[in-house]
Amino acid sequence: MPFTKNALLRDILADPAASRVLELHIPGFATWNDWSLAPLATLDEVSHWARGVGEQSPDLNALWQDMADVESSPAVVSADRAPMPAIWGDREAGGHERASAQVPAIPSEQWGVAEVALAGPSTGNPFTEIELEATFRSGSDAVRVGGFYDGEGTYRIRFMPPHAGTWQFVVKSNSDELNGAVGSVEATAPAGGNHGPVGIRGTFHFAYADGTPYLPFGTTAYAWTNQSTELQEKTLRTLAESPFTKIRMGVFPKSYSYNTNEPESFAFERHPDGSWDFSRFNPAFFRNLEQRIEGLRALGIEADLILFHPYDRWGFSAMPAWADDLYLRYIVRRLGAARNVWWSLANEYDFMNTKNEQDWERFASIVGQEDHVGHLLSIHNGASFYDYSRPWVTHCSVQRTDNYLSAENTDTWRERWGKPVLVDEVGYEGDVAEGWGNLSPQELVRRCWEGAVRGGYVTHGETYLDADDVIWWAKGGSLKGESPERIGFLRRLVAEAPSARWDPLPGDWDSRTGGDQDHRVIYLGIGRPRFRSVLVPPGDSWHVDVIDTWNMTITTLPEPVEGRVIVHLPGREYMAIRVRRATSTTN
Structure with missing residues (x-):
């Protein structure tokens, strides 16, 4: 042709x-x-x-x-011509013999991972020919969890107990060797540091399942788990010293500027002619991904996992529909019990001309069906916003669509969709040729503050040129920039609010104010006033702090104030004024 x-x-x-x-x-x-x-x-x-x-x-x-x-x-069969395999021909398990397997009691903790491991068929194609699931019951609660094939005749079902206690389970399968296996999970109270998965708090913010506030001050390293073992370990060491509580990361490798190396492992096996066999997964690839997500969990970092993206020379962005669906069910079943996983259907979904809205809606449905935990779920835009009002979307994962207006739109997006706003691509601190990746550290920090006082959360990224193209935003490794420490300072200040969150509040025309009723922050941004007249809410006394957001200093006025106060400033950019309720004078 x-x-x-x-x-x-x-x-x-x-x-x-x-x-x-x-x-x-x-x-x-x-x-x-x-x-x-x-x-x-x-x-x-x-x-x-x-x-x-x-x-x-x-x-x-x-x-x-x-x-x-x-x-x-x-030589290579195009994805759209790859034949569709027979998938789980008999999914009802009716007429099959019941296995006699009695699984020993499995210890776990609430919001931990309870894993049922079973030996089963290894001939044929177990990825498509064998289906299994289990129903876990505790009192009146029943949770259905799908299982997966992990290679070498081993099948696994991973369950996150939503509460402590004994959970009895029975396995259902179209394989006589697996069908009817029974057992129990003994879930204890969560250990220290286990707060459960993250969910929505109120309308615009986040909290762990036990109610502990969660602040998503994240970073981006798209293909870090597709690098060498040494570089992956280095990335985790860097994250351990960082202020970040979330990382945006892809499942598939990425083919893009400064990111052209070939991965050592892929998600699928190959046919003899070298083309991909989308009906056979490579368990080793997914075990590495699991290990890295577990490493993040140990650091208290959420894995915002991108399931599809357009930057692809291998064909994973253009798989046939059956392969897309098979992959989604497999990865959600493998990773869905990890409490620090979020699902992102795509990075820049509108740049993937191999998918349409019906595909994305189908994908969301599959994730919803297979995710027994109900992890956070969103989709990330390129030039055109997705309809974030869709009921399956838990939060808005936004890329700014204007070169200059970025985090300044955060409060508008909150009002538009009535959901938490994460500006997951606001531009990156760095010095690459492309405009999205050569922000100064001061400008990235300014955007993070703009988003914060407008009631949202801005994600960090770093794109400094490197002789070996080991750029953080793509491959992880080491951080070179000046913004992470200052983003950590911002995170600390948000956490100090009595409500542990900032919402937009009325303010002056030339500044932005955010916080709560007891704790208000006036961000002056690029303004450089030598003083500011501040009127604190009447009836109470208030502490006043002058905050240098770049130099990370806080200077508190000697005495609490009431009414109007003149706050003297150094005449520098990136200053903020914080007022904190001291005592009430009306009681």
Whole structure:
């Protein structure tokens, strides 16, 4: 089949002959940093993009002719032509013999992971031919949990007990070896540090299951679990010294600027011809992912797990629908009992032209069906917002859609969707060529403060150039920037509010005020006043603090104040004034 104007860039770059033609007419194009922005762009779109400002080359007629003379290689089967396997042909388990397996009592704790491990069939394709699930019961409570095949004849069912006590379970399967296995989980009270999974607190904020407030001051390292073991370990050591409580991370590897290395392991096995067998998972890949998520849990960090993304040269963003669904059920069943997991259906969903709204809604339904815990679930936008009012969306995972207005829209987005707002891509501290990745540390910290006083949460990222392309935002490793420490300072200040949250409050036209009724913060941003007249709420006395958000200092006025007070300032940017209720004078 010849390459036409509608051939995908991904397919052209994967074909040696077509790549040579592209290189002939657009020299160096395959090494441009930005070609991976649109791997699913057509040759027609690419050729017009490559002309540049005022340029009229390449000679498009010659390009079309040379591409038409290339015959694409049949070595790799395209995902949309891969055959659909028979999946769980008999899911009812009716007529099957009941297994005699009595599983020994499994110890766990509330909000821990209770794992049922069973030996079963290893012939054929257990990933698609064997289905199993268990129902766990404690009193009137019943929880259905799906199981998965972990290779070498081992099947697992992972259950998070929502409360302490004895949970009896029975396994249901279309395999005689697994069907009817019974046992119990003995769940004790949660140990210290186990607060349960994170959920929504009120309307716009977060808390753990035991009610402890949770503040999502996060970072981004998209492909850190697809790097070498050494680099993954280094990333965890860095996170242990950081202020971050959440990390945005992908399941699949990423093909993008500064991120072109080949992973050591993949989620799927391969056919003999080298193409992917989407019906067979690679358990070792998922065990590594589980190990890293467990490492994050030990650090008190939530794993905001991105299930799909468009930056892909391997075909994982364009799998057939049956493979998408099989993958989702598998990963949710494997990871759904981990209390520090969040689900993000996609990073920049609207850049994935292989999916449509019906796909995303189907994916959300599958995650909802298979996630017995009910973890947080969202989807991240590129240029166009998703409808975050959809009932399955627990919070808004937002990328700013304007180069200059970023976190300044946080309060507007809160009002629009009535849900917590995480500005998960506000731009990154760094010095790369692209505009999304060369913010100064001062500007990133300013955006974090803007989002905070407007009642939301802004996610950090770092993109400093590195000789080995080990950039934090892509691969993890080490942090080089100046913003993390100052984001930690901001996190501490939010936690000091009596309600452990900041909401937007009425303020002056040239500043933003956030906090609660006992604890108010006036953020001056890029203003540099030498003094400020502040009117504190009447009837009470208030402590007044001058906060230097960059130098991380707090200077408190000697005495509490009432009424109006003149607050003297150093005439520098990035200052804030905090007023804290001292005593009530009306009682």
